[in-house]
Amino acid sequence: MRRHYRVEGLDESALADEPMAQFDQWFAEAVKSGLDEPNAMVVSTADAEGRPSVRTVLLKGYDRRGFVFYTNHGSRKGAELDANPQVALLFPWHPLARQVIVRGLAARVGRDETAAYFRSRPHGSQLGAWASEQSRPIGSRGELEQRYADLAARYPEDEDVPVPPFWGGYRITPASVEFWQGRENRLHDRLLYEDGAGGWTVRRLQP
Template sequence: EPMGQFARWFEDAAGENVFEPNAMIVSTATPDGRPSSRTVLLKQFDERGFVFFTNYESRKGRELAANPYVSLLFPCPPIARQVIVTGTASRIGRDETAAYFRSRPHGSKLGAWASEQSTVIASREELDRRYAELEARYPEGEQVPVPPQ
């Protein structure tokens, strides 16, 4: 029962006050095998697998769409453990995505719209301008729609 073992180790890490025990390294690859890795946060796990959220237009989103093979690494040096998971990624349902998006803080929701992940921007001012426009359109307390990506 691999998920049970993972759950126990995850609880051990949390019990040892490991900083961000849900931080994991996600490795993807292009169709021709060029790998890339980045750190994301595990949002939940169950018998279906491990769930994280990403912008589908980001580098990892595009790589997973073209090549679904993925590796996850949970490094946990304080308790001298690491967990490696390999498999294929698939998208969760839109309802689950929307529920997660609605649970995020207001500023994070605006940031998801303002930032075009994995793209070059002209300047920090450009990003700040986009964010300010969104802030004016969706003030605190007003519902921010879920981005299509």
């Protein structure tokens, strides 16, 4: 269960000056490749005692300020991010033999930004945000579906769904971003951007 990576390498001379510009380039290439859900990212958090948890979510926006995703603030990840804002992200672009690994700090986005995104979601997804008390136990699938049906009756397709007060976005401001390119013989390229007092620096890590 091992494959050789026969792809072009990643050289320091080809890197952008800062990591978000480099991410933009790689993300565009991942989209162009036809990769299924290139915006899927693994989010790792830890609670106040340092116990870790991990899940996959969808990246919903990025710019020079960082990476944004949305969730229920009362979910496990929401509670953990509020207690311990240290977070790691992983973009596992396996068909391209690439990974992007981010470490940084999470903070809630403003309510105006959350509302603008919420209104762009499909009607069913808006209802789903209200129906699910994310990460909390429930008696049955039927109970969840009944909640959704009740909401669908209350807010039909032609009516606006209010933004849940318990739901919103988090922006991850990166402290480091690693670009990993698979190479032959496990001699992978790993180039790490780190944010310091003088701006971004780049180091090559051994594979």
